[in-house]
Amino acid sequence: MSDTIDPSAGPASVHAAFIRVVLSATARLGLDVGAVMAAASLDAATLQDPDGRVGRASVVALWRHLVAVTADPAVGLQLAAQVTEKAMGAVEYAARNCPNLLEVYRSVLRHGRLVNRAVRLELVPEPGGVRLLYFDPGHTSLMRPATDFVMGYFLQRGRELTGVRLVPVEVGFTHSAPIDIRPYARFFGGQLRWRQATGSILFSQAQLALPVLDPDPDLAELMSHFAEAQLARMPVADDFLQEVRALLLRAGTRGFVQLDEVADQLGTSPRSLQRRLREHGTTFKRLAADVRMEVAAGLLADGRLAVGEVAFLTGFSDASAFHRAFKLVHGCTPLEFRAGQPGAPGTVPPMR
Numbered sequence: 249m250s251d252t253i254d255p256s257a258g259p260a261s262v263h264a265a266f267i268r269v270v271l272s273a274t275a276r277l278g279l280d281v282g283a284v285m286a287a288a289s290l291d292a293a294t295l296q297d298p299d300g301r302v303g304r305a306s307v308v309a310l311w312r313h314l315v316a317v318t319a320d321p322a323v324g325l326q327l328a329a330q331v332t333e334k335a336m337g338a339v340e341y342a343a344r345n346c347p348n349l350l351e352v353y354r355s356v357l358r359h360g361r362l363v364n365r366a367v368r369l370e371l372v373p374e375p376g377g378v379r380l381l382y383f384d385p386g387h388t389s390l391m392r393p394a395t396d397f398v399m400g401y402f403l404q405r406g407r408e409l410t411g412v413r414l415v416p417v418e419v420g421f422t423h424s425a426p427i428d429i430r431p432y433a434r435f436f437g438g439q440l441r442w443r444q445a446t447g448s449i450l451f452s453q454a455q456l457a458l459p460v461l462d463p464d465p466d467l468a469e470l471m472s473h474f475a476e477a478q479l480a481r482m483p484v485a486d487d488f489l490q491e492v493r494a495l496l497l498r499a500g501t502r503g504f505v506q507l508d509e510v511a512d513q514l515g516t517s518p519r520s521l522q523r524r525l526r527e528h529g530t531t532f533k534r535l536a537a538d539v540r541m542e543v544a545a546g547l548l549a550d551g552r553l554a555v556g557e558v559a560f561l562t563g564f565s566d567a568s569a570f571h572r573a574f575k576l577v578h579g580c581t582p583l584e585f586r587a588g589q590p591g592a593p594g595t596v597p598p599m600r
Contacts (some may be wrong), residue, residue, distance in 0.1 A: 262307055263554070264300030270310070270397065271295075273330035279317060287313035298554040299583075311394045322431040324393035328400025329435060343460070349406055349414075350456035353380055356402070377417055378456055382447040392423045399447050400435060410458040417452055420444035489528050489535070492521075496539040507532045541577045544570070548586045555582045 267290065275281050285291075288310035294300040314323050346352045350371075357369050370381040382399055399419070407414050415437035425442040426432070432440055436449075495510050510532070511521040525531055540562045547558045559570035559582075574582050 261301040261303050264295045264297060264302055265554075267302050267307075267310070268295055269331060269401075270327060272332075273327040274314065276330040277318075277326060279314070283317075284310060284313055298552065299556070307394065308391060311391060315393055321393065321426050322396065322428075324396030324398075325400050325431050325435045327393075328397050328404050331401055331404050343405070343409060344462075346460050348456065348460060349410055349451070349458045350378065352406065352409055352460060353378075353402075353456075374450065377450050377452045379448050379450045382449075395422065395447055396432075399449060403436065403449060409460050411461050412455075412458055414451070414455055414458075416449045416455075418448075418450040420446070420448040420450075422447055488524060489530070492525070492532075492535060493539060496536055497543070537573075540564075541574065544574060544582070545578065545585065548582050551586060555586075558582065 271281050271284065274284055288302075288306045290302065290306055290310070294302065311324075314327075315321070318326070320326065343352045343355050346355055353371055357371060368381075368383045370383075372379045372381060380402060382395070382402070399421075403414060403416065418439045418441060419432075419436045420441040421432075422444055423442065425440075429440060438450075491514070492510060495513055507521065508518045511518045514521060516524075522532060525535065544558055544562045547553055547561065548555070553561070555570075556567045559567045562570070564570040564573065571581055574580075574585070578585055580588070
């Protein structure tokens with residue numbers, strides 16, 4: 249059975265942070281970023297907004313202009329080779345805290361809608377490896393370099409996250425072979441296949457087992473600052489509930505843990521932990537939900553992460569579920585909370 253993420257109903261759009269990555273790579277190629285932005289009707293305010301999104305029409309115009317000014321059908325690969333920034337802060341944080349490359353790509357599938365709501369991604373096991381499938385239902389010939397860029401980006405991030413120059417077993421493209429395939433051979437390596445039903449990258453099991461390097465320092469600092477600020481406000485007491493809350497809060501800096509993991513850290517069984525929590529008038533599920541809301545409120549007040557990023561960092565399956573839960577607790581939406589309560593408890597001091 250494959251891991252899958254399908255596009256949601258609603259307007260197709262790309263996260264502004266990802267477009268910033270494209271524009272930064274564009275600048276490193278020596279191209280006029282201002283002209284690219286003008287051609288795609290992009291404005292700086294949208295690109296800098298942590299919740300900003302760019303519609304498909306602007307994305308198509310962006311790639312149309314890049315193809316025209318470079319006269320290079322492989323411009324997407326040129327740009328992918330220039331990528332050094334992280335496309336999505338919170339997605340990057342989640343990836344950096346994965347144990348290996350397979351879990352990185354699974355994380356991308358779980359949270360890929362934050363970046364691009366238009367595409368479908370799948371991980372399909374095959375004998376000897378796993379294939380990462382990329383399909384854009386709005387694909388046109390003008391979007392060919394965009395497909396090249398995204399597939400190149402997936403591979404480039406895998407190389408950077410593992411510190412290994414990965415050479416996939418096989419790479420498939422939906423478009424026909426270009427006149428000059430050398431840029432593709434240089435960038436991807438491995439066997440290249442053209443005119444496939446979907447774009448794909450086949451990795452071996454050994455490649456997917458490669459460990460991920462150290463966590464991203466900037467977001468690790470952000471999450472650590474928040475956790476320590478919350479812990480400092482806890483009363484100093486030998487209190488069982490406070491101990492459990494502290495474990496949950498610290499776990500929130502690297503992904504929320506389950507009941508058995510917390511029980512193990514406390515040196516007890518899950519059943520005994522649940523019994524003691526009931527004796528204190530609560531349950532593990534209720535306590536974990538309270539801590540998630542504390543973490544969410546702090547990250548929203550800080551203002552550096554998009555609402556969608558906060559949603560998945562606090563363990564919600566999608567933004568709508570997060571909105572409902574947050575409003576139930578705080579009486580307002582996450583955006584209203586961010587706009588109206590800049591000094592709310594949980595604010596993280598700015599990173600220096």
